[in-house]
Amino acid sequence: MAHFEKANSLNEWLDQRIGLNTLKRVLNTEYWIPKDINFLWAMGMVLAATFGLLVISGIFLLMYYKPDTNLAFDSVNYTIMSEVGYGWLWRHIHGIGASLVFLIIYIHMFTGIYYGSYKRGRELIWLSGMGLFVAFSAEAFSGYMLPWGQMSYWAGMVITNLFSGGSLEAYGLVEWIRGDYVPGDAFLTRFFMLHVFLIPLVIIGLIVLHFGSLRLPHVNNQEGADIDFEEAADLWKSGKRKESKVIPFSPVFLSKDVFVMGVYFILFFYLVFYHFNFAMDPVNFDPADGLKTPAHIYPEWYFLWSYEILRPFSKDVGLIAFGIAQAALFFLPFIDRSPNVAPAHKRGLFQIWFWALVVIMIALTALGKLPPTDPLFAALGLIFAVAFLLMGPLLFVITLFEKKIEKGA
């Protein structure tokens, strides 16, 4: 065994046994963050904090929720909402948190796209981030089943039907996923398991990978500048903090993060206390009924864009388009052929491409919420869905011809 001396403090005692000081140095005090960043760089920690709130509120909901088709609806809408002390608070934090986590994920994603933070050396950050997006989507969907209202049931019906693969007619697979001919008790309990255990476990693993894949390439900066981190770190450590291009993650960058989080949580709790209905669909306050479809089925706002890609096509084409749309963003680092790590406003056509993508996704989101019966909206949906699918090949072409930006010293 290694030789141990008597420790003079708890810190020293821990340092001898698990290398506490090394951990602190690698993860905090000597994890260097460029100075040239803005508030958008705080979204990662905002997401981590929101995930923390989702876990905490989820733990309290878990104590009274009953995953049984006869009991689930009342355990949420009666027991938790009106009997459990402050049960409403956990539910509203959980609902608002689930909605806002997607808002911040989208901002975080588009920040990464705008500044080219997925380029060579940072591919794994993008891929693990997209993995997190998929895992959070699965988490949101499985959680949406749990109150067992009309929207839970019919969203479960529609989404599991996607697995029949259109003309493949794989109804056996659909029944296997449900454990029944229609969403029933087996379906509810298995999605409960996924929601409270398996998917959160995957999410936590992916968060560790996401943070880990960030440590060596470091976070990007507003100009996409190649920073000599060792040189900049030496400047900081020798006291020339003003001249150095970097700051340590903790405590300097973190204090900036905490400020942004403060602003964010004002919005968050404003919604929790005064506008909690924004994350609660009124249709889901009717108990699940397999013999009555709601007049208009639509997902929560954060899935509308991909739902709208499914809608305007025939069944098989719609499924293929939907599949491509779900997977396409994963390939971004490999579709973008430009060597430039630079903000979009310095990349010519790429800037137009970026804002076109934002506009298309917002348009698809708006159209996804509208009833499908209006021919004008149906036509617009088709146009924007096709436009979305063309954005991938278009990115490949325009970045292939993008001029290399010569960076000044």
Place this chain on the structure above:
Amino acid sequence: MANEQKERRDFMGMALGATALVGIGGGLGYAAKRTWDPLPSVKAAGFTTIDLSVAKPNELIVEKWRGKPIFILKKTAEMEAHDRDVVIGADRYHMSIGLCTHLGCIPAYKKDSQTFFCACHGGVFDVSGINEPGLPPPSPLEIPPFKIVGTTLLLGEAGPEYKKMLDAGLTV
């Protein structure tokens, strides 16, 4: 010599890994798959009897079979006959699973236009359950396995009339 030993160890490591993968993947994988299968009690509860004598022309009756809605529409004399109809004596009935073949919403029956309309993505079916072309639903409303017993239908069991429809490709 040392190199040879390393190669031997690598080989044994890979052999162990492959065996474990086949064992765990095959054994536990199969057990996991079976655990997610519908339970025998769920499958056994898959039979329903429906009395057709109470149906009135152009009035939709919705029954339940395997948790799914079943449409029964007694056809009026004016409505076009179809090989998909269930015929009992002089009466013709349209009987199908009331789930849109697009993504499984329940279409509503419009008495006036005599069509089934799905609000989810705008699909339309006629009184024989045939989908209107050019809309999202790719195929007609499905007919569940049925057996005619007097004036009642036993759902879940395939009778000769159902088998005839199946062979003719009128349902899946």
